[in-house]
Amino acid sequence: MIKQTTLAAPAETSGTGLHTAVTVHLRLLPAPPDTGYVFVRTDLGGFEIPATVESVAHCSYATTLMRTGVMLSTVEHLLAALRGALIDNAYIEVDNLELPIMDGSSEAFTEMIERAGIVEQSLVRRALLVRERVSVEQGNRRIQVEPAETFEIDCMIDFPHPLIGRQHLSVEMSNGAFGREISPARTFGFTEEIEALRRANLIRGGSLDNAIVLTPEGMLNETGLRFPDEFVRHKILDIVGDLALLGMPIMGRV
Incomplete structure (x- = not known):
């Protein structure tokens, strides 16, 4: 039987919020078995927001959680790092209404977890076993889950851009695999969307240091891509983070 896990020690970092442009301090802490992931707003007296499907407020441009009117945004990259590292339980202290974007990937969070270490706990890990195929479509987007012996993600994207396709x-x-193949992949956006997003008070903390910015012909970043297919890898990262809100790992193919 596979046991639950948590962090062996606390770990902390700080960075800028993608949409708020505010400096945010983040601290990961060990948590007892069956806790799951719980965000703690230290700026609001330790107010707790469980990372669950029931807490989801919206998923437009970032996954945002809310409990009794208190919100926390851009949680998906950290949740992906926790799930990708097979951490089951953690308290996540944050002192603002958004998590830091770091470099636009999960790599900094993955490295935090590696520094802290992982320990087994006394209780057995529960998993969501997929027994039959389920599919949902919305416009030109589709997601499907089907039975498999492990957690697999098969993702295809199609953008009319020369660097993506x-x-x-x-x-x-x-x-x-998450740490090697998915965690370093950065978020991306298009120059033609930037002005509209800023008028909506979004991406105020966005820069070439925390996103791939695509022009109609190429990209503004001089550092180049980390993978030739970095874009689909980041979409997988986001999927892992959002599925972490189920509260347990999945045994199935997405």
């Missing part, structure tokens, strides 16, 4: 990748989330 159609990209497809299938990853089995085991043996450190």
